[in-house]
Amino acid sequence: MLFNSIQFLVFFLVVTISYFLLPHRFRWFLLLVASCVFYAAFIPIYLLILFGTIIIDYIAGIQIEHATGQKRKYFLILSLVANIGVLAVFKYYNFFTDNVNLLLQQFHITAHGLSYLSIALPIGLSFHTFQAMSYTIEVYRGNVPAERNFGIYALYVMFYPQLVAGPIERPQAILHQFYEEKRFDFxxxxxxxxxxxxxxxxxxxxxxxxxxxxxxxxxxxxxxxxxxxxxxxxxxxxxxxxxxxxxxxxxxxxxxxxxxxxxxxxxxxxxxxSITEFWRRWHISLSSWLRDYLYISLGGNRKGTLKTYRNLMITMLLGGLWHGASWNFVIWGFLNGAYLSIEKMLGINVKSSSNxxxxxxxxxxxxxxxxxxxxxxxxxxxxxxxxxxxxxxxxxxxxxxxxxxxxxxxxxxxxxxxxxxxxxxxxxxxxxxxxxxxxxxxxxxxxxxxxxxxxxxxxxxxxxxxxxxxxxx
Amino acid sequence: MQRFFLFLLALAALLFGVDFILARTFDAMYTRTLLGQSGGEINQYLALKPTPEALVIGNSRARYQIDPDSFAVPMYNLCHAGMGQSFQTGLLQVLELEHKLPKAVLLHVDLGEYVAEESLADMGTLRYYYNKLPFVTEEINNISRYERGKYFFRFYRYNGRVISQLKNYLQSRRNLPVTNGYQPLEPFATDTVNALLAVDGGRDAKPPRFQYAHLRHLLKFIDICKKNNVKLLCFTSPYYQAHNYGPVVVAPLDSLLRAQGIPYLNTNAQPLPLLWSHRLFWHDNDHLNRLGAPYLSQQVARWSKPYLTAIEPSRID
Structure with a gap:
């Protein structure tokens, strides 16, 4: 269901009017059902994949909170593997196969190679996967408590306005909003x-x-x-x-x-x-996600100049791959990483540019x-x-x-x-x-x-x- | 909540008013527009006095190839490039509505149309007549189930052509030269390359199937002609290299037209050797250029002469 369709206009009117007519305690359920309908309008069967990862992340969140020591890390890894695994199969498997087959042919090892998966990519997979990952990472870091209400957690991942193309939300910013009673404000x-x-x-x-x-x-x-x-x-x-x-x-x-x-x-x-400023203004939810969960985790700019450039390049290359499984996106990420590194090298400061x-x-x-x-x-x-x-x-x-x-x-x-x-x-x-x-x-x-x-x-x-x-x- | 509904009411009233004003303004401009494929050329024909005895109707393969001056009676070329039979039928209804039907119509039947997907979008070119002509309204509504909603705004009839409508209106205010509608394609050196590409491209590899459903617009066209006592003649232009769908389409089409008592000339079956031996006559595989078009025009004129003579003997040379 596209936002620029009459179908969505009708859907939005029905959901919004029902939302304000329903008592507060039923609203989350309405939004969850509406989000399922919204997603199912593309390819219904992919709701199962979405719910599969939601269940894993929901359980992982609670277990991370309960567990102590190394066990917490295991549950986090389980959640990340589940999410990245889904991405790997649906988004990157054919890209991987393509490149392996090319290599096999180049070295005359085999003419046929690995077989491709003929499956459609679930709509907005990278968005909701990243949103789900940010939940378990934040629970692991102790920044948010694990969500006990399965329906609310499912809604956090599936909230229809941002389900298929973001913004990639953080749990601390949105989860509490589902509990707040919203009144009609003109x-x-x-x-x-x-x-x-x-x-x-x-x-x-x-x-x-x-x-x-x-x-x-x-x-x-x-x-x-x-x-x-x-x-x-x-x-x-x-x-x-x-x-x-x-x-x-x-x-x-x-x-x-x-x-x-x-x-x-x-x-x-x-x-x-500057390019640095551009990345603070373009797709902010993704660039801040990559900064918080990847760039900083790699060491950010705290481990010397060379490692800062390395971290920038890795972050932007993966950012490029996030967009699509193709070498063009890798080059796109490489160029952006190179721009950011060069700006850092030249000492171009975003804040001073206002002068x-x-x-x-x-x-x-x-x-x-x-x-x-x-x-x-x-x-x-x-x-x-x-x-x-x-x-x-x-x-x-x-x-x-x-x-x-x-x-x-x-x-x-x-x-x-x-x-x-x-x-x-x-x-x-x-x-x-x-x-x-x-x-x-x-x-x-x-x-x-x-x-x-x-x-x-x-x-x-x-x-x-x-x-x-x-x-x- | 009450404020919100009042706001919506005010918004609806404003939208209604602005839509009404814009639609009326553009309607006024449209009726004075004598240029452009999205209505101007139809208006140019409607403004002609006296109404020509005969009309050529079809797509680009008639627009660029048939010179009305080659014919035995005063004729006008009202062909629209890229438009299929649904549009031609809608166009005939427009002429019927405006009481501007000629005595004879020479309809170009494009064979490729009967093996391709039906294009309902062509009818969008006649959007001005939405809610004025039931056939046009119905066909536009068939494009998608949301079309009715879009046309709730009367101004939507100019969607996507606001700037071209303004431009055509302003250009129409100048003294335009009177034409017969024929628009020859000038020959360029690159045209031969196009023809070569078409010949060597190995096109139409899949065996085509005749789409019987597409006949409904042709049958409707025939009905309108019969109802208004308009003599209908059909013809098909030649191809530089024959398409593989030719035999698949010609047989059922020929028998249908025969059954309806409509004369039909398939120029591919009666080729002019001159056109096939000189690539320079061709713009591409499907269109003759200004050098080749007169030969086809004369061929069709010769064939149609007895039929047109029977209608209006006093005007024949």
Whole structure:
């Protein structure tokens, strides 16, 4: 069930109205059932896998709390092995097989090799696996008590707004919210709905229009040259931002309507003045997860300069692999790790950047944006050779100015969409929340905001648009 | 809670008002638009005085290949590239609604359409007529079960084409040259490469199957013609290299048209040797360019002359 579908609109209305009509003690159950229905709308059978890991983690959490000494560690390892095992089978097995088979063929050991698994990847597997892992790690670290109510724990993993593409929540931030009685609050509901509309606009108007152009170029890269490939790469940068941050806005808005506060996942990442800052503003829930559970566990920056670089590289390489089982994602992670290491080496400080004059800030924003765009080429390309072709032809002056627009109307609409996005985000959202720019007391601002967004979607929205990109992860 | 419902009420009222104003504004612009495939070209035809005696209707393989000036009666090419039979049937209903049906219609029957998946989305091009023409409304509603909900907003009829509608409207305000609708494809050096690619590509490897369900739109088209006493002639354009679905489609199609008493010319069965011997006449495997199109136009004109003469003898040369 996609957030940008009428099916979801009906689902959301039914669940939210029922939520406020039901007494508090039944609400968690309603949300759990709704989350199961939401997930089952994709591939129902995968609910069993999800529940399998939920049961293991639930028991592991309680056992970690009860046990002492080495036993605690064993239960933690059991939980991590179960979660990573599911990821390994569904997400990485075929990638592993592919590479082993390639090696076997290269060394003429066998022509057939290992057989592949023909199974579909459960939607949002990496997201809920990481969320489940953060629970057992936090219980192990003693930061949260183990959850006794199985239903509430299952809801922590499955809460439908963030089930399939995050934000990857921490147990201490969300578990207690399921026990709190939420009342219908007019202002909170309006702000939540506005946020959902803003997310839908990003997805249905900006991202899906950009995707038409990006697909037309990237699906046919060899017919295109410099400027066209460059613009398609810029377009993809905004497509993926609007796709993913749009999803996050809808998730946060839907949760906010019911009174839940989820973690912010994006904070104007393309206005970052360094890669380090970018990673504090892009997919915040994943980057902070990797920082807290991987980078710091490896030693962070406490074990000398070289080990800091090593830790950064390992973290970003695994971050790349988290996205998908492909060498392109590994290269994407490698590039980001290298950028972060170089910035550390050069002593680029995120905090001091606010002292720069605006031309310097603008220059740094542009440099950061272009460095990130270079990594997006590997993210979007379907193979290493395609990524290599795109990069080499962007820098090739032969035929550089041959701009291919395909459909002028779509190109104009997508340019308008990106323009509106930048205006909205820079002028208004940069320093404020939606609640600040559309104060509910006056009514006129939220009404105007909603009408403009709805009519933009009616006029420009892509009907039956693409699935969210991050669903595949 | 009461405040919330009042807010929703205010929002609904505002949306209704803005939607109404936008829809009326764009409707006014649409009816004055004489350019573009999403309605402008239909309006251009509707504005013609007097109404041509005959019309060519079809997809790009008729739009780029049939020159109406080759025919014995005043004719107009109202073909839309990329559109299938469902659209053509909807278009005929639009002409019926606007009382602009010609005396004869020359329908291009594309063989490939009868072995492919049915494309209901083509009807979206006639969205202006949603809730004005039952056939168009019904066909659009069949696209998905959520279409009715989307069209709750009248402005949705311009979804995805707001900018092109504005552009076409502004361009239509200039004095446009009067055309006969024919749009020849200019020959370029790269076209031959396209043809070569098509020939060597080993296309259509899978044995095709005739999709009988697709005939419903053609039958509806025939019904409208019969009901309005419009003489219907059908033809199929040639391919540079024959597709393997040709024999699969031609036999049932030919017998259906024969049973309905409709003359049918399959130019693939009566090839012009000149076109097959010169690749330079072709834009790609399925389309003739400006050099090749006149030969096809003349072939179809010669074939259709006796039928068109029978309708309007006074206008024949």
């Amino acid at each position: 202002e909170r509901v309006i702000v939540g709905l506005e946020r959902m509309l803003w997310g839908l606009f990003k997805k249905a108007v900006v991202s899906d229009l950009l995707s038409m152009y990006v697909n037309s170029i990237y699906n046919n890269t060899h017919a295109n040259t410099g400027l066209t490939l460059l613009i398609a790469t810029y377009a993809f940068a905004f497509q993926i931002y609007c796709d993913f941050s749009g999803y996050s806005d809808i998730a946060l808005g839907a949760a906010q309507v019911m009174g839940f506060k989820l973690m912010e996942n994006f904070s104007l990442p393309y206005f970052s003045k 720069y004059s605006w031309p310097v800030k603008l220059f740094r924003v542009l440099v950061t944006f272009h460095l990130i765009c270079l990594t997006w080429v590997f993210f979007r390309a379907t193979s290493f050779s395609q990524a290599f072709y795109v990069i080499t032809h962007i820098f090739n002056p032969v035929g550089f100015w041959n701009l291919r627009i395909q459909d002028a109307s779509i190109f104009a609409s997508m340019t308008m969409g990106v323009g509106l996005l930048l205006v909205f985000e820079y002028l208004y959202l940069r320093r404020h929340q939606i609640a600040d720019i559309t104060p509910v007391r006056g009514w006129k601002y939220p009404l105007a905001f909603s009408v403009v967004l709805i009519m933009l979607m009616v006029g420009f929205g892509v009907s039956g648009g693409d699935q969210f990109i991050y669903f595949q992860f």
